[in-house]
Structures are given as structure tokens and as C-alpha cells.
Amino acid sequence: MGFRLSKIYTRTGDQGETGLGDGRRVPKDHPRIEAIGEVDTLNSHLGLLLAGLDGEGLTELIEVLAxxxxxxxxxxxxxxxxxxxxxxxIEIGRLEAAIDRWNEELGPLENFILPGGSALVAQAHVCRSLARSAERRCQQLNAVEPLAGVGLAYINRLSDLLFVAARLIARRQGIGEILWQAAAKP
Structure with missing residues (x-):
């Protein structure tokens, strides 16, 4: 494969527009660009999560998440x-198979859990919440310009996978889940 970018800056976006692969120019706050940005943010945070997954018992998570x-x-x-x-x-099926496999190890969720316990668990939850945000942005775009393919389903399933991954990381690190406690009623 040849070089894709010969120059990093083009100056074509200096007035608040950017180009799409089909040649259209759209404002940088267009729903399509918002969706791309949220997916990119999720991908960056997923990279951060993967960088931390180096402990015993976490290799399988790397194999699924990478x-x-x-x-x-x-x-x-x-x-x-x-x-x-x-x-x-096929990609959605791959995520579902991992969710099912990991859920067998985890057992049923008995209460709402908070995103924490360790930096890795918290980062997995950051990724989960960013996947939900990316899904919302993709759905906003879908309402304006219908999306073809399985992208919406993929991002939805990925958020599910990341939730289960956060629980699995906690379990394999020997960290108890932080259970939500409702506010005391007066």
C-alpha cells in the first residue's frame, strides 16, 4: 500500500469545513463529522485501555478488543x-460470542455497578460510555442521512462488550465491583 498522506496540513479546513471521501465539503459540526469524531475518540480511548492490559489473565481481552x-x-x-x-x-457475531463467553465466567449482574475499582476497570467504562456517545451521534446522522450497513448495530454491541469487559477485568484483577447504593430516603 502506498502513502495515504503526503502532507498533514492542507489549509482547506481553515474556514470551518472539511472534505468527505465522496468529494462533498461539509461544516466541521455536521452530524457526519460529529459521528466520525466520536468514533475517533472512542478508538483513542480503546487504545489507552489496550495499552494497560498487560497483566495475567488479560490476554484474551487484548485478543478480542484489539x-x-x-x-x-x-x-x-x-x-x-x-x-x-x-x-x-460477522464482526457483530464475534462481539456477541465474546460477550456470551465472558458472561458465563461472570455470572448474572445482581446490582448496578459504578465505573471504578481500578484504572483499567474505569478506562473500560470510559470506553463503554464513549461507545454509547458514538452510537448517539451515529443515530443523529442516521436521522438526517440514513446509514447503510451494520455500523449502528456494531457500535451498540461494542458498548455491551465493553461493559462486560470492565466486569471481567475487575474479576481477573481480583477487584470487587463497586455496587451502586441508592441515596437514603428521608
């Missing part, structure tokens, strides 16, 4: 080039 960075990049490509389709249902 490909998600590539798929998020694919989703960004789909958003930048509306006729391009990279994701397929």
Missing part, C-alpha cells in the same frame, strides 16, 4: 465515505 480498533477505523471510513461498506454481520 481488532475492535481496526473495525472502528473501518466505521470511520464508512462515515467519511457514505458508499463504502467495510463492516459486516
Amino acid at each position: 481488532p475492535c480498533q481496526h473495525r472502528l477505523f473501518d466505521l470511520g471510513g464508512e462515515l467519511a465515505m457514505p458508499t463504502y461498506q467495510a463492516l459486516d454481520k
Whole structure:
């Protein structure tokens, strides 16, 4: 594969517009650009989570989550080039299989949990919440310009996977989940 970027700055966005893969120029706050930005933020935070997953028992998480960075990049490509389709249902099935496998180890969730306990658990929850935000931005775009493909389903399932991953990290680190405690009623 040849070089994709020969120059990092182009000056074409200095007036608040950016170009899409199909040649259109749109404002930088267009719903499509908002969705791309949220997916990019999620991908960056997922990279941070992966950088911390080096302890015993966490290799499986790396094996499942590392490909998600590539798929998020694919989703960004789909958003930048509306006729391009990279994701397929096989990827959703891969996420669902991991969720099912990990849930067997975890058992049922008995209460709401808070995002914490360790830096890794908290980072997994940051990724989960960013996946939800990316999903909302993609849905906002979908309402204006309908999206083809399985991108919405993928990002939804990824947020589920990240929730289960946060629980699994806690379990494998030997850290108890922080259970939500309702405010005392007067």
C-alpha cells in the first residue's frame, strides 16, 4: 500500500469545513463529522485501555478488543465515505460470542455497578460510555442521512462488550465491583 498522506496540513479546513471521501465539503459540526469524531475518540480511548492490559489473565481481552480498533477505523471510513461498506454481520457475531463467553465466567449482574475499582476497570467504562456517545451521534446522522450497513448495530454491541469487559477485568484483577447504593430516603 502506498502513502495515504503526503502532507498533514492542507489549509482547506481553515474556514470551518472539511472534505468527505465522496468529494462533498461539509461544516466541521455536521452530524457526519460529529459521528466520525466520536468514533475517533472512542478508538483513542480503546487504545489507552489496550495499552494497560498487560497483566495475567488479560490476554484474551487484548485478543478480542484489539481488532475492535481496526473495525472502528473501518466505521470511520464508512462515515467519511457514505458508499463504502467495510463492516459486516460477522464482526457483530464475534462481539456477541465474546460477550456470551465472558458472561458465563461472570455470572448474572445482581446490582448496578459504578465505573471504578481500578484504572483499567474505569478506562473500560470510559470506553463503554464513549461507545454509547458514538452510537448517539451515529443515530443523529442516521436521522438526517440514513446509514447503510451494520455500523449502528456494531457500535451498540461494542458498548455491551465493553461493559462486560470492565466486569471481567475487575474479576481477573481480583477487584470487587463497586455496587451502586441508592441515596437514603428521608
